[in-house]
Amino acid sequence: MEQELIYKKIAVIGCGASGGLVSLLLAKNPYNIVTSFDIKEPFSTLLPTGGGRCNITYAENDIRDFVKNYPRGEKFLLSVFSKFDQSKTRQLFKDLGIKTYVQDDKRVFPISNSSAKTIQTLKEHLKVSNFNLKKEKVIEIRQNKNNFEIKTENAIYNFDYVILAAGGRDNGFKLAKRLGHKIIETKPSLCALDIREKNFYKLSGLSFYNAIITTKINNKKIEVDGGLLFAHKFITGPAVFKISALTAYEKFNEQNPLEINVKITEYTQDEIESVIKNNTKKSIKNVFSKFTSESYISEMLSINKIDGSKQIAQLRKQEKEVLLKALFGLKLNVIKRIPDSEIVTAGGIDLNEVNSKTMESKIVKNLYCIGEILNIDGYTGGFNLQNCWSCAYICSLNFN
Numbered sequence: 001m002e003q004e005l006i007y008k009k010i011a012v013i014g015c016g017a018s019g020g021l022v023s024l025l026l027a028k029n030p031y032n033i034v035t036s037f038d039i040k041e042p043f044s045t046l047l048p049t050g051g052g053r054c055n056i057t058y059a060e061n062d063i064r065d066f067v068k069n070y071p072r073g074e075k076f077l078l079s080v081f082s083k084f085d086q087s088k089t090r091q092l093f094k095d096l097g098i099k100t101y102v103q104d105d106k107r108v109f110p111i112s113n114s115s116a117k118t119i120q121t122l123k124e125h126l127k128v129s130n131f132n133l134k135k136e137k138v139i140e141i142r143q144n145k146n147n148f149e150i151k152t153e154n155a156i157y158n159f160d161y162v163i164l165a166a167g168g169r170d171n172g173f174k175l176a177k178r179l180g181h182k183i184i185e186t187k188p189s190l191c192a193l194d195i196r197e198k199n200f201y202k203l204s205g206l207s208f209y210n211a212i213i214t215t216k217i218n219n220k221k222i223e224v225d226g227g228l229l230f231a232h233k234f235i236t237g238p239a240v241f242k243i244s245a246l247t248a249y250e251k252f253n254e255q256n257p258l259e260i261n262v263k264i265t266e267y268t269q270d271e272i273e274s275v276i277k278n279n280t281k282k283s284i285k286n287v288f289s290k291f292t293s294e295s296y297i298s299e300m301l302s303i304n305k306i307d308g309s310k311q312i313a314q315l316r317k318q319e320k321e322v323l324l325k326a327l328f329g330l331k332l333n334v335i336k337r338i339p340d341s342e343i344v345t346a347g348g349i350d351l352n353e354v355n356s357k358t359m360e361s362k363i364v365k366n367l368y369c370i371g372e373i374l375n376i377d378g379y380t381g382g383f384n385l386q387n388c389w390s391c392a393y394i395c396s397l398n399f400n
């Protein structure tokens with residue numbers, strides 16, 4: 001007797017990083033009938049990533065170290081990455097026709113160095129008869145006894161399974177909440193920050209590649225490292241983003257700023273003392289510019305009214321202290337996050353309500369939640385996309 005063929009009707013809400021990849025993987029199985037809802041083109045949210053180069057992931061093999069880059073979601077992702085980590089992701093991308101390479105800083109990019117080309121290649125895989133894109137915004141999802149009802153601005157559709165991949169910026173949280181999920185309060189993360197010390201904005205364009213920023217949150221000292229850039233009206237860069245991620249739920253403003261201390265030089269105090277000792281006849285400005293950028297030292301000399309043309313031998317004890325402080329502990333007061341500068345959203349669907357082995361909701365059977373809609377966010381460096389790829393892959397395994 002011929003066996004009855006069972007087709008699975010699957011709706012994917014959102015066709016960005018996670019929704020696009022899961023759609024592509026599901027559509028490889030002809031018994032899956034995949035419909036993705038998105039008003040945007042598939043994968044278009046990848047376009048600005050990595051500055052237009054698509055920073056796909058980060059080449060760290062030890063998943064315990066990898067997950068330390070997620071202020072929220074660390075434990076959940078340990079389970080997720082134990083099944084599908086960055087190296088498997090790179091292999092998957094290679095199989096899909098996107099070879100990658102590792103930059104010196106361990107960030108992984110496609111060899112094309114182009115988000116647009118990456119999107120183009122990924123989209124090719126969606127050109128199959130069992131994938132269908134509906135350019136409609138989903139307004140409501142309802143679970144009936146035997147299926148789901150999806151309401152858009154245009155129509156109502158029925159599906160057996162729903163995958164929520166609506167990201168962190170749209171109404172996905174509302175859809176999840178209506179289905180019974182708890183949403184951890186959402187906040188902008190990876191933001192540029194405004195500081196009280198406006199005179200530093202004169203240094204616009206000045207960057208430090210290996211700054212170390214320390215601050216205190218609830219009396220706990222935190223330390224992060226990475227690039228810091230003074231822009232026209234804000235500070236930004238990987239180290240600043242890390243601070244913004246770790247303080248995503250903290251309140252700070254003009255009256256109650258977040259004090260940060262920045263180590264700007266890569267020299268140790270002993271090395272600096274030795275250079276000073278051996279260059280007593282040289283100018284203060286010349287000698288101190290060896291330890292960091294010249295424009296920064298000029299500004300520090302000007303702010304502190306120190307004559308940089310004097311010889312090092314004439315540098316007074318108090319002046320030396322000021323300059324050392326500028327190198328090892330520049331104090332800045334953060335007064336606000338720059339509106340709409342966030343790269344990701346902190347908060348989202350409570351991870352206690354999602355099975356990390358399958359991505360299935362523990363609240364609603366046959367509903368799956370993947371990507372940034374979950375209460376997961378990482379630092380810059382490819383960590384946010386890795387969350388999306390791994391969740392999408394694991395989710396797809398349920399429909400093999």
Ligand SMILES: Cc1cc2nc3c(=O)[nH]c(=O)nc-3n(C[C@H](O)[C@H](O)[C@H](O)COP(=O)(O)OP(=O)(O)OC[C@H]3O[C@@H](n4cnc5c(N)ncnc54)[C@H](O)[C@@H]3O)c2cc1C
Nearest residue numbers: 014016017018045049050055138167170371372382384385
């Ligand atoms: C400027 C910028 C640069 C970035 N660079 C990097 C980087 O280099 N590396 C990195 O790892 N991460 C980066 N990120 C973060 C990364 O892009 C996101 O974390 C990732 O795209 C999230 O994927 P997602 O699938 O969860 O959601 P998204 O990719 O945001 O996709 C969600 C999709 O769902 C659709 N949608 C939402 N609601 C509905 C609805 N109701 N109905 C229909 N469709 C809906 C949206 O239109 C969207 O297309 C960057 C982000 C930004 C903003």
